[in-house]
C-alpha cells in the first residue's frame with residue numbers, strides 16, 4: 322500500500338468546516354478605502370450642447386426639436402445656475418462622427434462599430450479612474466483581490482474587465498465579475514457586491530470600477546421620441562472607481578466610509594418606466610416622465626426598512642446624502658418628500674452641475690464629492706448617511722454609510 326502523504330493525513334480531523342468558514346470572514350464592516358474618477362477629454366458646455374448635437378448628427382432640418390433641446394438646456398443654465406448642469410464630458414466628438422456618420426441615424430446598422438469602440442475606450446476610461454483610486458489607496462495594484470466592473474456598454478466576451486485587469490497590472494488570480502446594463506443603479510449594485518465580497522473574504526480588497534459612455538446611445542433626434550431629447554439634455558460620460566475592504570491596515574489605509582447595511586428594492590408596477598435595449602442602431606432607452614414622482618414616493622420606505630433592519634432610529638435631516646442625481650427634478654422631489662432642506666443633497670447637485678448624469682458611475686462621483694466636503698470641514702457634519710441609486714426595474718439600491726475614521730477630525 323502506498324504511504325499517505327503527511328500533509329494530507331494531518332489536516333481533515335483537526336479543523337471543522339465552521340472554523341474554516343469563520344477564519345475566512347473579515348471582522349469589521351466593508352469600508353470605502355479609496356476613490357478615483359475620470360472623464361473623456363471632450364468637454365461641452367451645456368449652453369453649447371444643442372449646436373454641438375445638431376451639428377454632429379446633421380439634424381438642422383428639425384428646428385422644433387432643436388428649439389426644445391435648447392429650451393431645456395437653457396432652462397438649466399439660466400434658472401438653476403448652481404444646481405443643474407453646466408457642462409458634460411463625452412467620448413463622441415467631430416472625429417468620431419466623421420469616422421462613423423452612420424451613428425447619427427438610429428435606423429442604420431451601427432451596433433458592431435459602437436461595441437468595437439466601446440470595448441476599448443470604456444475599459445480605458447475605467448483604468449484611468451482605477452489608477453487614481455489605487456494611487457489614493459497607497460497600496461500596489463497587485464494587492465487587489467477582486468474586481469467588479471459595471472457598465473452598460475459591455476456586450477462582448479471576454480468583456481472589459483479582462484482588459485481593465487491587464488491595463489492595471491492586476492494579478493492573474495484576481496477574481497473578476499462584470500455587471501452589465503444595470504444603468505443608473507450599476508454603481509450602487511457594484512458597491513453592494515463589493516461589501517459582500519469584502520466581509521466574506523478576510524483580507525480581500527475589491528476594486529469596483531464603473532464606466533459609462535453615451536457613445537453606445539448617441540444618435541440624432543426624431544419627431545415623437547422625446548426620450549432622445551431628454552437623454553441628450555442630461556447624459557455624460559465618466560468612470561468612477563472605489564476600493565472596498567474590511568479591517569483597514571492601520572498605517573496605510575484610510576477608512577473613508579463604512580458600509581453598515583445594504584438592500585435592494587424593486588418598485589411595484591414600474592417595469593416599463595426606465596428601459597434600455599440594444600438595437601442595431603445603438604442602445605434604445607425610455608425614461609417615463611413620472612420617474613421623479615415614482616422615486617420620491619418610494620424612497621422613504623427603502624430608508625425606513627434599511628434603518629429598521631439594523632435597529633437604528635435615524636432622522637433624515639441628520640444624515641449625509643449620496644443620492645444618484647438622475648435629473649434635477651429627482652433631487653428636488655426626493656428632498657421634498659423627506660422634508661429635507663434644499664442644501665441636503667449639495668454633493669449630488671454639485672456632481673450633476675459639473676458632469677451631468679453619468680448613469681451608474683455618477684454615485685461614485687457623489688461619494689468623492691462628499692469626501693471632499695468632509696475633508697474641507699464642510700456642512701456635512703453628520704455621522705450616518707445614505708447612498709441611494711436607481712435605474713431600470715425600477716430598482717432602488719440603498720447603502721447605509723458611516724463616516725470612517727480617515728475623515729474624522731479633518
Ligand SMILES: CC(C)(COP(=O)(O)OP(=O)(O)OC[C@H]1O[C@@H](n2cnc3c(N)ncnc32)[C@H](O)[C@@H]1OP(=O)(O)O)[C@@H](O)C(=O)NCCC(=O)NCCSC(=O)/C=C/c1ccc(O)cc1
Nearest residue numbers: 535538547556595606608609610612647648649650651680
Ligand atoms: C431636468 C428635467 C428633465 C426637466 O426639468 P423640469 O423641471 O421637469 O422642466 P420642465 O417641466 O420645464 O420640462 C422640460 C421639458 O422636458 C420634458 N420632459 C421632462 N421629463 C421628460 C421625460 N421623462 N420624457 C420626455 N419629456 C420629458 C417636459 O415635457 C418639457 O417639455 P416641453 O414642455 O416640450 O418643454 C426633469 O424633468 C428631470 O430631472 N427629470 C428626471 C429625468 C430622469 O427620470 N432621470 C432618471 C432616469 S436616467 C436613465 O434612465 C438613464 C438612462 C440612460 C440611457 C442612455 C444613456 O446613454 C445613459 C443613461
